[in-house]
Amino acid sequence: MAETHSGHGPGRILVAVYGVLALAATGRSILQIVEYFDRAPLAYILSALAAVIYIVATVGMARGDRSSTRIALLACTVELVGVLVVGAFSYAVPSAFPDKTVWSHFGSGYGYVPLILPVLGIWWLNRVRRGSTQTSSAA
């Protein structure tokens, strides 16, 4: 049987990894904004944005109803674009990214998890969505 809830089955692993990353990104971004925001405002704003997106993706995936899945899918897409754009920029303009953020250098500070995760997330959410459309059309 195809899984139709994004937070069940293998999706639980994704929710766990997303949760951990949300935690890590939130922690780091609080530190950067509270303690040395002036050093690189752009990087730190992006860092905070990343943290919020991870939280949205985690919650969306864990809830798993139709609209939550859609929101999670959107969050994963923004994430993928973010990690690619910020990753590329951090190599092109290193001075704007003095400290590591979740997305800079394609997430190398986090074992490239931020780069792989959205791809897995998008794949999984699409699978779940397809599964649930088939179930409802069969019923």
Next chain:
Amino acid sequence: MILVLTQVLVAAALLLTVVALGYALFDRVIGNVVLGLAALVELGVIVQLVRGLAGIPSLDGSKATFTAYLITLPFVLAITVWSAIKDKTRWAMASIGIGAFAVAVMTLRLQQIWDLHG
């Protein structure tokens, strides 16, 4: 933070990571071994929380991160273990493994901040 406890805690959390992932791999549901180990790790985390909270005023930097990590840490295992009890599948076991790994990494990070700024 108590250094010896950090070391024991990290070792126990890594052991829990391996055991839980092993359970997931062999499709075994949560049992006393995992629950006991998780309870031990959680106990250590709570002791560090109390010690850490008491030490926050004397830190000379990174207070925000330290506090954020310290307060969220006890929830990681609590939530993943709870989900594995409710949903007895290999996937829930894998998420305990991931949670336990996160506990190990975050505990190390806390100790690092403590040593640098304490």
